[in-house]
Amino acid sequence: xxxxxxxxxxxxxxxxxxxxxxxxxxxxxNLAFHTPNVFWKMFWPAPLLILLGLAALQLRQSxxxxxxxxxxxxxxxxxxxxxIAADIGLYWFRIDDIFIxxxxxxxxxxxxxxxxxxGSILFAVTSPRDGALPTWGLLPFVVxxxxxxxxxxRDLGSFGAVLWALFGVGWAWLGLSFVVDGFSSFLRxxxxxxxxxxxxx
Amino acid sequence: xxxxxxxRRDFLKVAGAGAAGATMLGAAGCGSLANSFTQVPExxxxxxxxxxxxxxxxxxxxxxDHLGVYGNDWIKTPNLDALAKESLRFDRSHPESLPxxxxxxxxxxxxxxxxxxxxxxxxxxxxxxWGWQPIPRGQITLAEILLGEGFYNLIVTDTxxxxxxxxxxxxxxxxxxxxxxQERDYFRPQSPASDKKMKNxxxxxxxxxxxEEIMRQYWANTLGRQGEEDWFSPQVFTKASEYLEMAxxxxxxxMLVDNYDPHEPWDPPQKYIDLYSDGFDGPEPVTSSSGPSDxxxxxxxxxxxxxxxxxxxxxxxxxxxxxxxxxxxxxLENTMLILLSDHGHAFGEHGYAGKVPGALxxxxxxxxxxxRHPGGKGxxxxxxxxxxxxxxxxxxxxSMGLQPxxxxxxxxxxxxxxxxxPGPRPHFTAGYHDxxxxxxxxxxxxxxYNGSDPHLFDLENDPKMDKNIAxxxxxxxxxxxxxxxxxxxxxxLPHY
Numbered sequence: 133x134x135x136x137x138x139x140x141x142x143x144x145x146x147x148x149x150x151x152x153x154x155x156x157x158x159x160x161x162n163l164a165f166h167t168p169n170v171f172w173k174m175f176w177p178a179p180l181l182i183l184l185g186l187a188a189l190q191l192r193q194s195x196x197x198x199x200x201x202x203x204x205x206x207x208x209x210x211x212x213x214x215x216i217a218a219d220i221g222l223y224w225f226r227i228d229d230i231f232i233x234x235x236x237x238x239x240x241x242x243x244x245x246x247x248x249x250x251g252s253i254l255f256a257v258t259s260p261r262d263g264a265l266p267t268w269g270l271l272p273f274v275v276x277x278x279x280x281x282x283x284x285x286r287d288l289g290s291f292g293a294v295l296w297a298l299f300g301v302g303w304a305w306l307g308l309s310f311v312v313d314g315f316s317s318f319l320r321x322x323x324x325x326x327x328x329x330x331x332x333x
Numbered sequence: 334x335x336x337x338x339x340x341r342r343d344f345l346k347v348a349g350a351g352a353a354g355a356t357m358l359g360a361a362g363c364g365s366l367a368n369s370f371t372q373v374p375e376x377x378x379x380x381x382x383x384x385x386x387x388x389x390x391x392x393x394x395x396x397x398d399h400l401g402v403y404g405n406d407w408i409k410t411p412n413l414d415a416l417a418k419e420s421l422r423f424d425r426s427h428p429e430s431l432p433x434x435x436x437x438x439x440x441x442x443x444x445x446x447x448x449x450x451x452x453x454x455x456x457x458x459x460x461x462x463w464g465w466q467p468i469p470r471g472q473i474t475l476a477e478i479l480l481g482e483g484f485y486n487l488i489v490t491d492t493x494x495x496x497x498x499x500x501x502x503x504x505x506x507x508x509x510x511x512x513x514x515q516e517r518d519y520f521r522p523q524s525p526a527s528d529k530k531m532k533n534x535x536x537x538x539x540x541x542x543x544x545e546e547i548m549r550q551y552w553a554n555t556l557g558r559q560g561e562e563d564w565f566s567p568q569v570f571t572k573a574s575e576y577l578e579m580a581x582x583x584x585x586x587x588m589l590v591d592n593y594d595p596h597e598p599w600d601p602p603q604k605y606i607d608l609y610s611d612g613f614d615g616p617e618p619v620t621s622s623s624g625p626s627d628x629x630x631x632x633x634x635x636x637x638x639x640x641x642x643x644x645x646x647x648x649x650x651x652x653x654x655x656x657x658x659x660x661x662x663x664x665l666e667n668t669m670l671i672l673l674s675d676h677g678h679a680f681g682e683h684g685y686a687g688k689v690p691g692a693l694x695x696x697x698x699x700x701x702x703x704x705r706h707p708g709g710k711g712x713x714x715x716x717x718x719x720x721x722x723x724x725x726x727x728x729x730x731x732s733m734g735l736q737p738x739x740x741x742x743x744x745x746x747x748x749x750x751x752x753x754x755p756g757p758r759p760h761f762t763a764g765y766h767d768x769x770x771x772x773x774x775x776x777x778x779x780x781x782y783n784g785s786d787p788h789l790f791d792l793e794n795d796p797k798m799d800k801n802i803a804x805x806x807x808x809x810x811x812x813x814x815x816x817x818x819x820x821x822x823x824x825x826l827p828h829y
Binding site for chain 1: 373374377378384385667706708
């Protein structure tokens, strides 16, 4: 169980990749079904995988995290939960009458996007101090999160689609760096154990 | 070997630079870089929120009893009848005040124009009717509210009274097109050719000079017309169709199509007149010269009525083109359409022709009111609620889940689409110049602003209001004046 928890950060990789592919998914959905909603109906696994991966990353550094980093984590979680709930509410349960301006599910979706971007930035900026996540993974992640914030703020057309994809790439990159770093750390530990040297973690 | 570590400060510097770079990319690159991403999908954000457009059609002077769907078996209004079947239809709609500008003030603002307090006539030559003035600056309009909600607002109209800049009825609209030349719109200089046409125009009656002034200008304005598309209703609905094509890329939009016909002068193409009249000798009665109708012969009244009916059918025909266009563009799938008239017109019924303030009978006060919801709500159903002009703005806002502006006094009729009841309205009141009108389930009553010269009618036994029973029912008259009119007016009525 602890092994699974320890390595669940890898879920950020498929989550991020799925997220990055969203503009293409919307395009294909429009082409095949004349509506983007078929894709959006299937979008919720992307934020869910990211959410699970993020939880694992947070567990990894929970003992060392500062209050700002914790805040970033919680804000990102709130954003992801909003997106998942809104996606299911909007496209599966159709709780929004499309003719109503208030559109609670749709607005929750858009709000969730902004919240997760802000949470991601905060999480990424404050995490290096803890040393649990590799810096080379966090740097592109913060840039990706900024791209996300811009693209979520307003519709920027093709340019926004690229920024949206970079947000997903940032998460995938973070997950990948976590795995690579963890694996190399694991190898170093094994090598050190064979050689009888204590490795500083 | 000493491990190289990144301090928090270093990280923040790098992250800040990256973030700033991304922001600059976002800010500066929107235009130039977007072009280089043309191979990338353009859509990436989830769809949703309000995408319901609103089309509001006002048809001036259209009597309720001149539509097939309201029981007329000889008028030809196939498009209005078809629209009614797809709509919620109000069977007891009345303007809260009339005529043209007063009704539009109420439609645009959701605020009652009656009882015409603080009326300011804006210039000497303006129409001399109580309450006839621009929308006061302190009153917010529906278009202005929708503007704030991100709607793209368009207006097409040939209703000339709105054209003077100080009337400012197009405030809040992004695009407007005034179809010039109706009635006495000062569109073209009068000419000898228009004098020639005056010879075939019947002028006379209680407002002969006014009618002559109107017709002289009208004939000048309409010289050189060739095909039917040059008439006013065709121009209005054709321009509105053009706007639709453009507006479909600017959704959500609010489009107001304000069509003056079948307002006099009744001058439709001959083929429409032939639907209702076999022929006529003598000058054509194209205006009614509002007042008693005894200056007109029976055949002149019949011909006048036929010409009016012909304009109703012409307006219906071109409305049909407009609706076909909206349907063809797929716009009706996410567009609410409200259609109403502002008042009617008399053709000798009760001894009057035109719009006479002292003759507030059904031919003048009974209007039409449809709401077509894109989701099919209320389709084919009817309501006997006293729907009115000042209900339009709250209804449009309410149907989208928006709160009506606190200034608005009308009811949100969109709740009727869901089978619910709007606020109670056990009676209704209206005003026209120096006269007031009221009704409830049993009676209709009208009088002068001070309650004198009352006319009372038993609607259950006399729905056409032919027999005045005021003298034998003074208590009913007093109750209706005090408890309905004075109460709704918020006190004694002003007079000018």
